[in-house]
Amino acid sequence: MATFKAIRIDKADKGTTAALTQFDEAELMDGDVTVDVEWSTLNYKDGLALTGKAPVVRRFPMIAGIDFAGTVERSSHPNWKAGDKVVSTGWGLGETHLGAYAEKARVKGDWLVRLPEGMSAREAMAIGTAGFTAMLAVLALEKQGVTPGSGPVVVTGASGGVGSVATAVLAKLGYHVIASTGRMAEAPYLKSLGAAEVIDRNELSGPAKPLAKERWAGGVDSVGSTTLANLLSMTRYGGAIAACGLAAGMDLPTSVAPFILRGVCLLGIDSVMCPLAPRKAAWERLARDLDRSKLSEITHEIGLDQVLDNGPKILAGQVRGRIVVKIV
Numbered sequence: 001m002a003t004f005k006a007i008r009i010d011k012a013d014k015g016t017t018a019a020l021t022q023f024d025e026a027e028l029m030d031g032d033v034t035v036d037v038e039w040s041t042l043n044y045k046d047g048l049a050l051t052g053k054a055p056v057v058r059r060f061p062m063i064a065g066i067d068f069a070g071t072v073e074r075s076s077h078p079n080w081k082a083g084d085k086v087v088s089t090g091w092g093l094g095e096t097h098l099g100a101y102a103e104k105a106r107v108k109g110d111w112l113v114r115l116p117e118g119m120s121a122r123e124a125m126a127i128g129t130a131g132f133t134a135m136l137a138v139l140a141l142e143k144q145g146v147t148p149g150s151g152p153v154v155v156t157g158a159s160g161g162v163g164s165v166a167t168a169v170l171a172k173l174g175y176h177v178i179a180s181t182g183r184m185a186e187a188p189y190l191k192s193l194g195a196a197e198v199i200d201r202n203e204l205s206g207p208a209k210p211l212a213k214e215r216w217a218g219g220v221d222s223v224g225s226t227t228l229a230n231l232l233s234m235t236r237y238g239g240a241i242a243a244c245g246l247a248a249g250m251d252l253p254t255s256v257a258p259f260i261l262r263g264v265c266l267l268g269i270d271s272v273m274c275p276l277a278p279r280k281a282a283w284e285r286l287a288r289d290l291d292r293s294k295l296s297e298i299t300h301e302i303g304l305d306q307v308l309d310n311g312p313k314i315l316a317g318q319v320r321g322r323i324v325v326k327i328v
């Protein structure tokens with residue numbers, strides 16, 4: 001195939017443009033594995049790249065899309081051969097390296113993870129970067145000693161991608177999950193994922209006190225800003241909050257009080273440059289600890305031709321759960 005379908009981002013006089021077009025295979029970047037991409041997904045960062053709302057894309061032209069699942073077409077990497085089923089998230093895909101919204105991707109073999117046994121490529125992308133990040137956050141809480149016996153855990157941005165997967169996984173593991181959302185109409189959805197309580201995000205969005213009443217032993221935050229500050233000030237003695245997102249802002253208007261008076265830990269979560277060993281561990285745990293029927297409840301499927309319309313929607317907080325993108 002000399003050309004293939006792709007969502008291409010170009011630099012314009014003002015900002016960037018994005019269009020579904022044909023891309024020349026000869027323009028693919030260096031890499032030792034070429035993959036026939038079958039599924040991708042829409043993450044918050046994809047919304048930023050597609051709309052140009054933040055400088056996510058740092059090379060032009062770019063193929064958007066930060067994660068994919070597919071089948072190896074050819075490889076000169078020792079770990080991979082034609083026919084292998086693979087998953088890739090992060091590593092600069094869709095940012096500095098030609099990305100996932102395309103029928104073909106050429107990447108470094110070191111960036112790939114084998115599709116977990118018994119998981120389909122569609123399921124892997126229904127999980128995608130957001131679900132993978134949620135699992136990294138759960139693993140960080142476990143490593144910090146937050147167990148179901150420690151007390152309740154809070155999940156913010158609960159109706160979103162990271163939040164929905166975190167809610168489902170933590171509930172399956174036996175945690176008492178308090179889901180925080182700005183969409184109280186989604187309370188039945190969040191309860192169906194296993195949330196024990198659903199609270200309005202307004203409770204957590206005002207300016208934070210240095211210390212407030214202790215409400216939870218841990219949490220997964222995809223919102224940042226005053227919400228993360230409130231989470232920290234309401235965390236029980238010795239608890240921990242895993243911070244992975246900035247849906248409400250990059251700032252963190254907090255004080256040192258939760259850290260020095262309650263021994264609270266703030267755990268940073270990065271999915272992009274996450275090394276291979278924890279990557280594999282997270283995918284193995286997703287295969288085991290995420291109920292597939294819950295995953296399908298979370299998932300909404302679109303075609304490559306619908307991605308551009310959905311970019312602004314995810315930024316506006318209008319997407320529930322996960323959007324999986326059928327490439328071919």
Ligand code: NDP
Pocket residue numbers: 042043044045129130133156157158159160161162163180181182183201222223227243244245246247248269270271272314315316317318319321
């Ligand atoms: P989604 O848009 O699917 O979810 C974000 C959710 O946050 C929304 O659904 C909404 O949930 C809530 N939200 C949105 N805007 C606001 C606001 N202004 N104030 C408070 N809450 C808000 O995005 P993802 O789940 O894909 O990503 C979530 C965040 O995590 C993003 O900031 C993303 O950049 C980050 N992220 C970070 C990664 C990492 O490696 N660290 C990897 C993946 C994502 P509700 O309606 O329920 O309140």
